[in-house]
Amino acid sequence: MKWIALLICLICVNTGFSQWKNYIIGAKGDTLNRVDQTDLKQGKWFVHVDPLRGEPGYEEEGVYKDGKKTGTWRRYSLMGDLLAVENYRFGNKNGTCTYFTVAGMVREESWKSIDPQNPYDTIQVPDLHDDTKVYTRVIKVDASVVKHGTWNYYDPSSGALIKSETYVLDKLQEPAKKVTVIDAGGNPTAASGTDSTVAPANKVKPAAVADYEKKNSGKKKIRVRDGSTGY
Structure with a gap:
């Protein structure tokens, strides 16, 4: 019975892996860097990039869905220092992306990824001259990803905010002045x-x-x- 049970387990494992054209087994025994039969990246991925032509190498980890980055991705230096926390949708940056040096945080970016199947988006546009007013607009967005929201720049050593910018669908907004x-x-x-x-x-x-x-x-x-x- 034990041999029969073991054989059944091996058949199940082989059947599960047969859907992948390529993959690796991680240190914890999990399946990483999976490529399906249509050559699309799927699931958890770990990427190692060596230094090249003066550019420092890095490592990053996150999830692919149908060949596109999705969710939260983290990037590290080859020494293990956190360099970036990025969020993705439709394979492009979406939401808040944060960047670091060894000294600390240097920048917060805000992005909006556009669905290529539905390039129309509904946005809330604040009145720059009246904080109590917000307008709803439905517009067509030609780009696949645009700057959208607040971008903050910091002094990494002190954490002090140096500059702040606000974008609405890639357009820099002028702040209201007195x-x-x-x-x-x-x-x-x-x-x-x-x-x-x-x-x-x-x-x-x-x-x-x-x-x-x-x-x-x-x-x-x-x-x-x-x-x-x-x-």
């Missing part, structure tokens, strides 16, 4: 828009000032006494 508007009384008021100082169009000059400017237009600047007694 506008200073001068009212009729000469008082500044704040509003959203571009950073500038604007004089109101309806401000009326006093008659005496207008008359003075009219009489002295085109003349050199007139010196006036300031009340001092010295020369």
